[in-house]
Amino acid sequence: MRTTIKDIARILGINVSTVSRALKDHKDISIETRSEVKRVANELHYHPNLMAINLRNRRSRLIGLIIPEITMFFFPSVIQGIEDVLHRNGYNLLMLQSSDQLQRETENVHLCTENGVEGLLLSVSRQTVTTEHLNELQTLGVPIVLFDKVIEKTNLPQIIIDDAAAAGQAVLHLQERGATEIVGIFGNPNLSITQKRIEGFRRALLQQGLTVRSDAILFAENTTEALRITRTAMQSSAPPNGIFTMSDEILAGVLPALRQEKIAIPRQCKVISMSDGALPHYLEPLVTYIHHSGYEVGATAAKRLCEWIANKDLVLPKLNILPVTLVQQQST
Amino acid sequence: MRTTIKDIARILGINVSTVSRALKDHKDISIETRSEVKRVANELHYHPNLMAINLRNRRSRLIGLIIPEITMFFFPSVIQGIEDVLHRNGYNLLMLQSSDQLQRETENVHLCTENGVEGLLLSVSRQTVTTEHLNELQTLGVPIVLFDKVIEKTNLPQIIIDDAAAAGQAVLHLQERGATEIVGIFGNPNLSITQKRIEGFRRALLQQGLTVRSDAILFAENTTEALRITRTAMQSSAPPNGIFTMSDEILAGVLPALRQEKIAIPRQCKVISMSDGALPHYLEPLVTYIHHSGYEVGATAAKRLCEWIANKDLVLPKLNILPVTLVQQQST
DNA sequence: TTGTAGGCGTTATCAT
DNA sequence: ATGATAACGCCTACAA
Numbered sequence: 001m002r003t004t005i006k007d008i009a010r011i012l013g014i015n016v017s018t019v020s021r022a023l024k025d026h027k028d029i030s031i032e033t034r035s036e037v038k039r040v041a042n043e044l045h046y047h048p049n050l051m052a053i054n055l056r057n058r059r060s061r062l063i064g065l066i067i068p069e070i071t072m073f074f075f076p077s078v079i080q081g082i083e084d085v086l087h088r089n090g091y092n093l094l095m096l097q098s099s100d101q102l103q104r105e106t107e108n109v110h111l112c113t114e115n116g117v118e119g120l121l122l123s124v125s126r127q128t129v130t131t132e133h134l135n136e137l138q139t140l141g142v143p144i145v146l147f148d149k150v151i152e153k154t155n156l157p158q159i160i161i162d163d164a165a166a167a168g169q170a171v172l173h174l175q176e177r178g179a180t181e182i183v184g185i186f187g188n189p190n191l192s193i194t195q196k197r198i199e200g201f202r203r204a205l206l207q208q209g210l211t212v213r214s215d216a217i218l219f220a221e222n223t224t225e226a227l228r229i230t231r232t233a234m235q236s237s238a239p240p241n242g243i244f245t246m247s248d249e250i251l252a253g254v255l256p257a258l259r260q261e262k263i264a265i266p267r268q269c270k271v272i273s274m275s276d277g278a279l280p281h282y283l284e285p286l287v288t289y290i291h292h293s294g295y296e297v298g299a300t301a302a303k304r305l306c307e308w309i310a311n312k313d314l315v316l317p318k319l320n321i322l323p324v325t326l327v328q329q330q331s332t
Numbered sequence: 333m334r335t336t337i338k339d340i341a342r343i344l345g346i347n348v349s350t351v352s353r354a355l356k357d358h359k360d361i362s363i364e365t366r367s368e369v370k371r372v373a374n375e376l377h378y379h380p381n382l383m384a385i386n387l388r389n390r391r392s393r394l395i396g397l398i399i400p401e402i403t404m405f406f407f408p409s410v411i412q413g414i415e416d417v418l419h420r421n422g423y424n425l426l427m428l429q430s431s432d433q434l435q436r437e438t439e440n441v442h443l444c445t446e447n448g449v450e451g452l453l454l455s456v457s458r459q460t461v462t463t464e465h466l467n468e469l470q471t472l473g474v475p476i477v478l479f480d481k482v483i484e485k486t487n488l489p490q491i492i493i494d495d496a497a498a499a500g501q502a503v504l505h506l507q508e509r510g511a512t513e514i515v516g517i518f519g520n521p522n523l524s525i526t527q528k529r530i531e532g533f534r535r536a537l538l539q540q541g542l543t544v545r546s547d548a549i550l551f552a553e554n555t556t557e558a559l560r561i562t563r564t565a566m567q568s569s570a571p572p573n574g575i576f577t578m579s580d581e582i583l584a585g586v587l588p589a590l591r592q593e594k595i596a597i598p599r600q601c602k603v604i605s606m607s608d609g610a611l612p613h614y615l616e617p618l619v620t621y622i623h624h625s626g627y628e629v630g631a632t633a634a635k636r637l638c639e640w641i642a643n644k645d646l647v648l649p650k651l652n653i654l655p656v657t658l659v660q661q662q663s664t
Numbered sequence: 665t666t667g668t669a670g671g672c673g674t675t676a677t678c679a680t
Numbered sequence: 681a682t683g684a685t686a687a688c689g690c691c692t693a694c695a696a
Contacts, residue, residue, distance in 0.1 A: 002472055004673055015683045020675060028681060045468055050446045051387045052673035055688050060383065065427075070411050072404040072610055079402050083429050092443060095397075095427040097415050111424060114382045136377055140334055252614050259616060278404055282584050284591060284616035336689055347667050352691060360665060384689035387672050 003044040011040055023048075054116065063091045063305065064112035064120040068100040068149065073248040074276050074294045078148070081298025082121060089306045091118070102127035109133050117142065119305045123149040126188045131156065143308040145316070147301040152192050157308075157316035159301040161292045163193050164200030166324045170244045170272045170290050171204035177332040179242025179270045182210060183233055185218045185226055185254060186246045197246045197274070213240070226253025227260075234261040234269075245273040248280075255283050271331040274324075285330035292324045335376040343372055355380075386448065395423045395637065396444035396452040400432040400481065405580040406608050406626045410480070413630025414453060421638045423450070434459035441465050449474065451637045455481040458520045463488065475640040477648070479633040484524050489640075489648035491633040493624045495525050496532030498656045502576045502604045502622050503536035509664040511574025511602045514542060515565055517550045517558055517586060518578045529578045529606070545572070558585025559592075566593040566601075577605040580612075587615050603663040606656075617662035624656045 005019040012019070014033070022029045022037035029037075040046075054060045063086055067075055079095075086093055094115060098105035105125045112120055113136050120137060122144060131154045134144055147159040167184070174182055184201045186194050198217055205212050215233060220226035226245070230253065233240060243258075245251040251273040255265075263269050265285055273280060273287055276294040280287035300320060308314050337351040344351070346365070354361045354369035372378075386392045395418055399407055411427075418425055426449060430437035437457050444452055445468050452469060454476060463486045466476055479491040499516070506514055516533045518526050530549055537544050547565060552558035558577070562585065565572060575590075577583040583605040587597075595601050597617055605612060605619055608626040612619035632652060640646050 006673075016673090017675075017684075018682055020673095021682090030681060033681080045471060047442070047445045047468065049387075049448065049673050051383055051392060051448050052688090053675080055381075055383045055387050055672090055690095056674045056676090058688070070408045070415070072408045076402045076404045076408055079427075080429070083402070083427065087429075092447065093427045095411075095415065095425045097412070097419075110379070113379045115424065116381065116383050136379065139377060255616075256614065256618075279614065282588065282611065282614060284587075286588075338689075348689090349668080349691075350666055352689095353666090362665060365665080381689050384672090385691080387674095387688090388690050388692095390672070 002049070003041075003046045004049065005046075007044060008037060008040050008046060012036060058116075060116040060118055061091050062094050062115060062117045063302075064094045064096065064108070064115070064117040065122075066096045066098055066105060066108045066112070066120070067123045068098050068125050070097065071249065073252075073279065074148070077276055077294035078123075078298035081295040081300075082302045085299045085302035085306065089302075091306070098125045100125045100127065102133070106133040109137060113137055113140065113142075119309050120144045121301050121305060122146050124151055124191075125149075126190050129190070141312065143305055143312075145301050145305045145308070147297050149191050149193055155318060157304060157318055157320065159297055159304065159320045159322065160193070161297070161322045161324050163196035164203070166274055166290045166292065167197040167200035167244065167246070168204035169324070169326060170274070171201055171208065171210070173288070173326060173328070173332060174242040174244065174270055174272055175208050175210060177242075177266065177270050179240075179332075180210065181213060181238065181240045182242040182244065183213065183216055183218060183240040184244040184246070185220055185229065185250050187219070187250060188221055189219055194246065201244060213238075215240075220250050220253065223249055223253040226250040227257045228253075230254045230257035231261055234258065234263055239263075240269060242270045243272075245271070248273065248275045248278070251275065251279060251283075251287065255287070265331050277327065280327070280329060283331075288329045288332040289327050290324050291327050292322065296322055334381070335373075335378045336381065337378075339376060340369060340372050340378060343376075344368060390448075392448040392450055393423050394426050394447060394449045395634075396426045396428065396440070396447070396449040397454075398428045398430055398437060398440045398444070398452070399455045400430050400457050402429060403581065405584075405611065406480070409608055409626035410455075410630035413627040413632075414634045417631045417634035417638065421634075423638070430457045432457045432459065434465070438465040441469060445469055445472065445474075451641050452476045453633050453637060454478050456483055456523075457481075458522045461522070473644065475637055475644075477633050477637045477640070479629055481523050481525055487650060489636060489650055489652065491629055491636065491652045491654065492525070493629070493654045493656050495528035496535070498606055498622045498624065499529040499532035499576065499578070500536035500539075501656070501658060502606065503533055503540065503542070505620070505658060505660070505664060506574040506576065506602055506604055507540050507542060509574075509598065509602050511572075511664075512542065513545060513570065513572045514574040514576065515545065515548055515550060515572040516576040516578070517552055517561065517582050519551070519582065520553055521551055526578065533576060545570075547572075552582050552585065555581055555585040558582040559589045560585075562586045562589035563593055566590065566595055571595075572601060574602045575604075577603070580605065580607045580610070583607065583611060583615075583619065587619070597663050609659065612659070612661060615663075620661045620664040621659050622656050623659050624654065628654055
């Protein structure tokens with residue numbers, strides 16, 4: 001049985017309200033009483049019961065985080081950014097995975113509602129196209145901030161990078177380095193980040209007067225598929241001499257594929273990726289990438305959320321677009 | 333204002349207890365009342381308040397997870413394993429990072445106590461040498477399971493791999509493949525996993541009659557240090573022809589270092605690592621590794637914890653040692 | 665079949 | 681300076 005303020009009150013022969021106040025150094029309580037109370041509290045290893053406090057105060061100090069899946073790419077640093085900021089603001093993190101399923105995402109939203117989270121950070125699943133499942137939280141006035149994998153049609157604030165521009169910049173760079181036949185490999189096409197990166201990619205191809213091959217835009221749901229699809233592309237009669245990958249996950253398949261196909265990088269084929277800057281440094285050759293910081297995305301999302309919670313009247317800008325930078329290495 | 337059973341009761345002109353029971357299909361309540369209650373509950377978007385329920389039931393359905401840091405290696409899959417199992421058992425995950433600091437770890441234990449977690453999964457920081465800071469939770473009878481980065485001197489159950497054997501197996505393999513001058517690169521020496529891997533490494537060297545070089549055991553706190561230290565080793569008058577790395581994090585520095593030093597792998601130097609099996613497949617050449625599954629470690633830890641919570645009298649075995657397997661690739 | 669009342673641990677309000 | 685009490689939302693004997 002854990003000690004409660006009742007226990008302390010009983011032992012000291014005083015009232016619970018006195019104990020409660022003494023514990024938080026309320027100035028009405030005499031110094032002696034305060035120290036007495038604290039002494040006993042210490043002896044009995046008293047710890048306040050947050051469930052009771054939260055119930056009473058109608059605050060949970062809990063923030064929900066729902067992401068598709070914790071892979072080794074991108075999300076670890078995002079979570080770090082989130083956890084750091086939340087911790088500094090006195091919030092705790094309720095971590096939930098949707099496994100890229102709308103149903104699990106919806107379940108998780110329920111859980112957030114029921115646990116009384118004060119805010120939600122959400123990166124949506126592949127199957128999510130509306131914000132309907134967020135209504136219950138929104139109705140309760142719980143701030144929600146989307147990040148990375150967001151939804152277009154919504155008024156919820158979003159923390160993202162300029163996906164289209166980043167993809168465009170990549171194409172430009174490939175061209176400058178001499179690539180003429182460029183292929184882009186993208187993730188799940190339902191995601192808005194995929195759409196935007198495709199759009200930027202395609203527009204850049206056109207603007208640079210580059211040929212838009214029939215296989216210019218390829219899709220891979222994971223690393224394995226990326227490997228397979230790349231090999232196929234390289235075995236075609238007219239293999240590309242420039243490849244853009246929209247994520248580390250895809251890049252991780254592309255490089256081994258090129259190796260298996262004995263393609264010299266960058267001589268026969270140049271490679272550029274979007275990345276948060278870890279994987280490209282482990283690969284051979286070192287891969288040129290458009291850097292977008294997962295940590296920053298997470299930290300910014302958390303920061304905005306905290307601001308919003310602190311001031312419910314605050315209207316966050318709908319878009320918070322983080323900068324990206326080109327890091328040139330050996331693959332281009 | 334969120335709807336409560338009171339609201340529903342008032343609207344229907346019945347008692348809250350009736351509502352409470354109707355909501356959970358208590359058989360005493362008439363079918364009509366039940367459906368009436370549910371109808372209204374739905375209309376008003378009723379969601380039970382878990383803070384209240386938990387307070388009343390003295391259960392939080394919350395499991396605390398404290399890890400040093402969410403890096404891209406190992407922990408993502410561990411967390412996946414944990415989340416999967418907990419979700420299946422109806423628990424939620426309170427995620428906390430210690431940033432490898434005992435003080436933050438202790439703070440986090442407090443948070444767990446105050447949030448009333450029903451169990452704790454802990455992978456300790458570099459600075460943690462005793463379980464003193466867990467006393468408050470243990471006193472309350474909250475089950476604690478350690479995993480991966482554990483502490484030797486404790487009775488708490490631990491989910492680990494056979495670290496010493498794994499390191500030994502690695503040495504054996506290096507030798508079989510022809511390495512004679514073997515160096516091991518290890519992480520923080522305070523951690524028990526480091527100690528055990530060193531022990532297994534050293535013992536295997538001796539047992540195989542291999543020379544134990546003065547630089548046989550090197551330490552690197554992170555990828556960058558691993559890179560630096562490897563370059564230094566390779567520049568020495570007698571560079572090793574076999575390297576064992578105890579983790580992906582270190583391996584990620586070693587391979588680029590060998591590349592920079594223009595060392596041919598495996599011809600001039602063979603490389604083997606312990607890994608959960610992602611990174612070795614991205615590197616060039618593909619790296620041979622002793623596979624230990626992060627997912628299994630996480631899932632097992634969570635499973636054991638749930639069993640223990642379900643049956644407090646259960647005495648978990650102190651050690652739960654998961655198997656490892658050798659995956660040979662091109663680097664040896 | 666439904667209602668009443670007490671309590672989970674805490675705090676805020678009002679008294680004393 | 682301290683005490684009494686009600687309330688946060690829910691559940692459960694026990695009573696009716």
